Amino acid sequence: MLPSEKLAIAAHLHVLLRRKTGRVTDTEWMASNADYAAEIVRFAKASAQKDGHADLAEWAARLEGAMTATPPTAPLAKRLFSAAEPAQTGAPAAPGEAALAQGNAPSRYIRGIR
């Protein structure tokens, strides 16, 4: 599933949660972090069961499916390898540069910000 599709589901769930439970969520983080998404899904399902919001349960299930779906991108090791390859200009590429350019979570920020 594309990141934009995940984001659309997360945005829909964000609005439903706000309206029906008053809970404020981080849409972008929900679409990118599996742990956070799982917690929101758990909360949404619990609220749906407690208060009888069928649509909330439906969108929670959609998000759950989207977050567990296999991403179409190449394996992490391959992405890391390609990111470390030298750029066309001849200058050595920084680790995670390709990921940065694609707007994905860059590997350069793993284990340290500098």
Add this chain to the structure above:
Amino acid sequence: MHKKFLRWFLISLALLGASAWAQAPTQPAWVAQDTINAADTAWMMTSTALVLLMTLPGIALFYGGMVRRKSVINTMASIVAITALVSLLWFAVGYSIAFTPGNQWLGGDDRLWFTGLNYLKESGRVAVSHVAPNIPESVYAMFQLTFAIITAALVVGALVERMLFSAMLWFIGMWSIVVYAPIAHWVWEPGGWLAQMGALDFAGGSVVHINAGVTGLVCAYVLGPRKGYGKEAFEPFNLGLTMAGAGLLWVGWFGFNAGSAVASDGRAGLAMAVTHMAASAGAMTWMISEWILRGKPSLLGLCSGLVAGLVAITPAAGYVTPQSALLIGAVAGVACYWGATGLKRWLNADDSLDVFGVHGIGGIVGSLMTGLLASHTISGVDGHVGLQLIGVVAVVGYSAVMTAALLWLTKVIVGLRASDAAEVLGLDISQHREKMGT
């Protein structure tokens, strides 16, 4: 004839000594308002504002830009709360135990609750500190307060995104009294044991930066890493904010270092010049190091490098020539780059925003190089690397042990870490019920 001359000599010596004592009090005292130097006072009030500006909004922006979006508000709120909390504690206890004569380990209780920091209009008298006899003591106490604030605020960089807000307040409050104030007394009050030994620290290389760096490292070890550390990418919220914060730090540091001359004189002017040169050299050498080793120079690297240079020149600012400052800044840029990358991996602690890598390492480099490069012609004193090393070891040891003890105490009182769910959700919502805008 010989005896007569000897008697005259001894009387003259005694009078000279008494006169010198009258001019340079050894404890806080009342003086006539017209003995206060207006230029010095104006510069110190300006410096006080500059140093506060380094924290609010300097550090808040610098750190706030580097954490993840879900913890920006918590980071900024921590800085604001620390400013208020440390101010009240400094007023109540900190200033007195740091800057009044007591014994060589701790100051006295004369100035608890700022008692005696008065200005009496009718009799034309004002209180002055023996450390800064040309300016009102109220100004000196406020100037030193801004140092206490920024030192505590620096520690936040090591504990972001996982520490309970309440725990942070308990810890920093106790730390400000139990760790910061005594070390300030050792180094800056003339009766302090490191001051008497001759260890040099012009504006806080050990008191502020080594102290904050070591505290940050111990916090990082005791708290443990953030969830996902080493596996997930922790993308910074907005490096533009970090750059704005770094700019404010650079400008504010003129008050920090040149203000530490406690006068608007030639030494303050030189301190300002060396501060700027060291910052520039630090930015350049960090940038070059990163360019060579990583292939690209980053904005965060430039900002970190300038801070590294500023940190390292801090203990040396009133003692070294501009040429020496260039060397200190250049060495610090490389050393701190290593501190925030290679050393960080080796230490294996989630010192999240590299408080030890930049402030700890920069402070150690600056303190030792002060011993090596201090110029007698500028300050009238000579540096000694051995004495500087003793100062470094003392501050590292005391800061580390007491920080660990205070974290243990904080854990007993309120706990230390946010729950896993609160951490995943983000501290902005879980601790403050607020969220950063888009």
